[in-house]
Every structure is written in C-alpha cells, then in structure tokens.
Amino acid sequence: MEEENKNVNVEEPTEVLGNTGVIEPVTEEPVLAEPVAETPVEVPTESPVMEAPAEEPVEVQPEAVMAQVDTKAEDVPAETVTPMPEPVPTEPVQEQAVEGVVAEPAVEQPKKKSKLPLILLLLIVLAAGGFAVWYFVLGGNGSKSEKQEDKPTEEKIGKDETEKDDGKKEESEDKEDKVTVFPLEESEIKKYEEIMKQMVRLRREKSELNVSDISNQVLLRISISDLIKEGPVSKDALKAVIEKNYGNIEYTDEDIICTLENIPFIIYNSENGEYSYNPNHRAHGGDGIGAFYTNYYFQSAEQDETNGTLTIKYKILFGLYYEDVASKVPIYYKNSTDSFNKTNEIFKDMTIEPAKYDETANQVYEQHKDELPITTFTFEKDKTTGNYVFRKVVTE
Numbered sequence: 500m501e502e503e504n505k506n507v508n509v510e511e512p513t514e515v516l517g518n519t520g521v522i523e524p525v526t527e528e529p530v531l532a533e534p535v536a537e538t539p540v541e542v543p544t545e546s547p548v549m550e551a552p553a554e555e556p557v558e559v560q561p562e563a564v565m566a567q568v569d570t571k572a573e574d575v576p577a578e579t580v581t582p583m584p585e586p587v588p589t590e591p592v593q594e595q596a597v598e599g600v601v602a603e604p605a606v607e608q609p610k611k612k613s614k615l616p617l618i619l620l621l622l623i624v625l626a627a628g629g630f631a632v633w634y635f636v637l638g639g640n641g642s643k644s645e646k647q648e649d650k651p652t653e654e655k656i657g658k659d660e661t662e663k664d665d666g667k668k669e670e671s672e673d674k675e676d677k678v679t680v681f682p683l684e685e686s687e688i689k690k691y692e693e694i695m696k697q698m699v700r701l702r703r704e705k706s707e708l709n710v711s712d713i714s715n716q717v718l719l720r721i722s723i724s725d726l727i728k729e730g731p732v733s734k735d736a737l738k739a740v741i742e743k744n745y746g747n748i749e750y751t752d753e754d755i756i757c758t759l760e761n762i763p764f765i766i767y768n769s770e771n772g773e774y775s776y777n778p779n780h781r782a783h784g785g786d787g788i789g790a791f792y793t794n795y796y797f798q799s800a801e802q803d804e805t806n807g808t809l810t811i812k813y814k815i816l817f818g819l820y821y822e823d824v825a826s827k828v829p830i831y832y833k834n835s836t837d838s839f840n841k842t843n844e845i846f847k848d849m850t851i852e853p854a855k856y857d858e859t860a861n862q863v864y865e866q867h868k869d870e871l872p873i874t875t876f877t878f879e880k881d882k883t884t885g886n887y888v889f890r891k892v893v894t895e
Contacts, residue, residue, distance in 0.1 A: 680801050709891045719737070720755050726740065727776065742884065792820075794860045798812040808879055809878040830847045877891050878890060
C-alpha cells in the first residue's frame with residue numbers, strides 16, 4: 500500500500516498555448532504543477548502596439564524537476580507521462596535581448612492599422628465646418644460667395660485704375676512742382692513798356708497781333724527810331740535791337756520808306772552796312788504809322804520758368820487816335836477799335852485844362868474799369884540770349 504501511495508500521478512508540466520509556441524516554465528516547488536489555462540492573446544484595435552517591459556529573469560532548474568519525475572517513473576504508466584521537451588535554442592532578439600533569459604521564439608506582431616480612416620475623419624470634419632460657415636454666414640446661398648469671388652477681380656481692376664490714376668496724379672504733381680511761376684511787380688516790367696506801346700499802335704483796330712504779322716518795313720522803322728537820332732546806325736547795331744525785342748526772326752536790310760511821300764527817308768548803304776537819313780527827304784511830324792493817346796493800368800505779371808514765358812496784363816483806357824501829329828484831348832474809349840473809328844466814346848469834355856488830363860483819365864478809369872477788357876502781352880524766353888522777346892498781344 501505504501502508503495503501504491505508513493506505512486507505519483509504526474510500531470511503534464513507544461514502546456515503548449517495555442518499556436519504561439521510559448522513554453523511555460525515549471526516552478527521550483529516540488530508540488531505538481533496544475534494545468535495552466537490558455538489565455539487568449541488580445542490584439543489591440545486602435546492603440547499602437549506598446550512594448551512590454553522586460554520581466555525579471557527566472558532561473559529554471561530542469562534537474563530538480565526531472566529528478567522528481569524520475570523517482571517513480573517506473574510506476575507510472577508510460578502513456579500518462581509526457582516527457583519534458585528539450586529547450587529549443589533560439590537566437591536572441593536584438594530589440595529585447597536580456598542576459599540570462601532564455602529568448603522566446605519571435606511572435607508575429609500584429610500589423611499597424613492605417614491612418615487613412617483618421618485622415619478621412621479629419622477631412623469630413625473640415626468639410627462640415629466649411630459648410631456650416633457657408634450656410635450660416637453667407638445665408639445658405641452662393642450669391643455672396645460669388646460676389647466675394649468676383650470682388651477680388653473688381654478690387655484688382657479698381658486698384659490698377661487707382662494706381663494708374665495715382666501715377667498720373669503723381670506725374671502731374673511732379674510737373675506742377677517743377678513749374679516755377681514768379682509774380683512780378685510793375686516796376687520789374689518797365690523795360691517792356693515801350694515795346695508794348697509799339698505793338699498796340701501797330702495792332703490799331705485789331706484785337707490780336709503776332710510777331711509774324713509785323714512787316715519788314717514796320718520792323719525796321721520801329722527798331723531804328725531811337726538809334727537814328729544819334730546819327731548813322733550800323734546794321735549790326737540794328738540787328739542787336741531786333742533780336743533783343745523779337746528774337747531771332749528773319750528780316751531784310753533795306754531803305755525805310757516814308758508812307759506820306761513814298762520815298763526813302765532812311766537810306767541803307769549796302770557797301771558799308773549803315774543806315775542814315777536821306778538829305779532829300781522833307782522833314783515832317785510823325786512816322787506815318789499812327790498812334791493812340793493811352794493810359795495803362797497794370798493788372799498782373801507772371802514769369803513762368805518752366806514754360807519759358809512772361810505774361811503781362813493791362814487794362815488800357817484809349818484816347819484819341821492820330822495818323823500824324825495831334826494834340827491830346829480829353830476823349831476816351833473802351834478799346835482800340837472804337838478809338839480808331841472815333842465812335843462810342845465813354846467820356847468827352849473839351850473844357851478840361853491839359854494839366855488835368857491825367858487826373859481826368861484816372862477818374863474815368865475808376866468809373867469804367869469793370870467794363871474795360873484786359874489786354875495780354877506774351878513774351879517768350881530766347882534760349883540763345885536768355886531775353887524775353889515779344890510774341891503776341893491779345894485783347895479779350
């Protein structure tokens with residue numbers, strides 16, 4: 500009986516778990532190991548596979564286990580004893596190799612799940628958010644969206660036009676900045692008074708006179724009148740006066756004819772290039788051109804350096820017009836046409852003394868100055884000499 504009691508029913512010391520190939524080690528205790536229930540391996544669905552911490556090495560004493568099994572192995576039926584399988588040598592895993600631990604066979608790791616579902620979910624959320632903005636902010640229709648799409652184009656066009664306008668405006672402002680206009684006082688234009696009076700009498704009854712309208716004979720006559728009083732005049736001296744007053748214009752040196760007698764009263768000698776009086780001409784008053792008695796009232800003067808022009812404005816009270824010689828009388832007209840034709844006088848009083856003529860003229864001007872037109876004289880800067888030369892006179 501004692502020997503029968505010593506018979507030990509040895510159960511399987513280890514159990515193979517499914518298809519994992521993992522060998523469960525036997526504990527050191529002499530007590531028979533109970534069968535180990537197979538634990539299913541859970542595969543993570545969403546979480547990434549985490550590496551398990553390395554377990555403490557457990558020393559297995561196969562000699563002790565085999566000794567206990569061998570004590571009564573002869574009494575145990577052969578079919579009930581399962582021999583201990585020899586440990587299968589495996590190569591150490593590089594990632595989790597721990598010294599002193601028997602490496603387990605490599606377990607096939609579950610494949611990482613694709614991130615595509617997460618990306619799709621994110622796109623769906625963004626699309627839903629965009630739809631919500633479109634619906635609640637834009638009112639659920641595409642009109643505003645279309646307007647907003649069109650708006651950049653309209654804004655761009657408007658911006659381009661604005662930039663062009665701004666460019667033109669800046670160019671215009673730059674040009675205006677370069678324009679230097681100097682207002683002049685009456686005292687600064689005194690040197691132009693004589694030429695202005697000459698142009699008024701040459702214009703006679705017309706409202707406008709350009710330098711190109713002056714004939715060669717009249718140009719020579721009015722240019723030499725002051726020079727000839729001192730004696731013979733060289734053609735070079737006459738040329739200097741003409742260029743000073745009228746610029747580099749074309750003219751011809753020739754005898755100057757008296758309009759009353761139709762003979763030369765100033766002879767030009769082409770051999771020596773001089774002008775002199777004709778001794779055979781009978782002296783008489785006037786130069787045959789005619790003139791006005793006038794009173795000038797300064798309005799303004801501007802010198803434009805950019806355009807190279809000098810503009811002088813006057814209001815003129817016209818007196819009597821005469822062909823040759825006439826006495827000044829207190830008769831006044833609004834313009835040269837009325838004076839030339841001796842019609843429509845605005846004042847006439849033959850009882851006034853000559854000493855009071857100018858005072859009377861000033862009173863007449865104050866009474867009628869708003870009715871008098873402005874006469875504008877235009878001079879142009881000569882690029883060669885730098886002088887301002889006559890170009891035209893115009894009465895509004």
